[in-house]
Amino acid sequence: MGATEPLSPLSRWYMYAIHGYFCEVMFTAAWDFTLKRDWKFHGVTSVWALFIYGTFMLVVEKLYLRLRNRHGTLVRCLIYTFLLYLWEFTTGFVLRQFNACPWDYSHFDYDIMGLVAPEYMVFWFLGTLILEKMVIWNILRLRFDEDGEPGFPGQSVMKRLD
Template sequence: MGSAAEPLSRLGRGYIYAIHGYFSEMLFTTFVLDQAWTFRAATSLLSLVVYGTCGLALERIYLRLREKWCLLTRCLVYTLCIYLWEFSTGSVLRLFGACPWDYSGFRYHLLGLVTLEYGLFWFVGSLLLEKLVICNALRLRLDEAWKPKDKPFPKFALTED
């Protein structure tokens, strides 16, 4: 029999969180802000790093608080962390002229890096993140069943023809 399946690595889970956040941002921008069904939303590849690292941070918080605090309280903590993450990463990215978002046009913004108008969206997003993404990403396992048993794994090499 094969070895026991191993949990998905931190890098693998970070990738899932990055893709989830990136896709969610695209959907939000397209359907909520632009209200267009053409899917012409714009974002930055740097958002993948922001979402991936934030997802890993929220995962750690979830693991520490899941049995101590109720879901409502956890989502409030997640929302606060999202605001802190957005502000701090936005500040760093702005130093390099690479911050992909600017909330200066909103009434309740802080230096254009965060806006209170998105609080409900961040709260609902954190609820969905915990219940649909983090819980399932932590359950994912990698099995070695995909490896061929009788043949060595093929080697790929560049050769001159």
């Protein structure tokens, strides 16, 4: 078997971005279905979500690696949720300056400038729990095969054809 190496930060960022993008589409589809019983199950997002989720999840990965031996899961996920709200507010505020903010929470009772909604806190907390326990944990375990061949690690395509 050939030597392996961890995924690069850019590769991990990409995987986190795609994961966040997919989750947002599925969440908005499920939310719309719950409110309107729309069986078409349309989900929506913005291209900005790739940058927003990818960057945030890469930061949470770094935090996880620093905090995992110091604090329990509950404390870590509370920290992630607080940072998520800060990140959502900041990115939304910047995007709003260019009329590009894809979300508006102004119809919620406790929104802050329409950019964050505390009503979503349980969903975000559960999202950070899943992020840490499933997504980050598995992405950090992924490795590139040094040979770079498709198929079985360490076995070239020609050997498999014999």
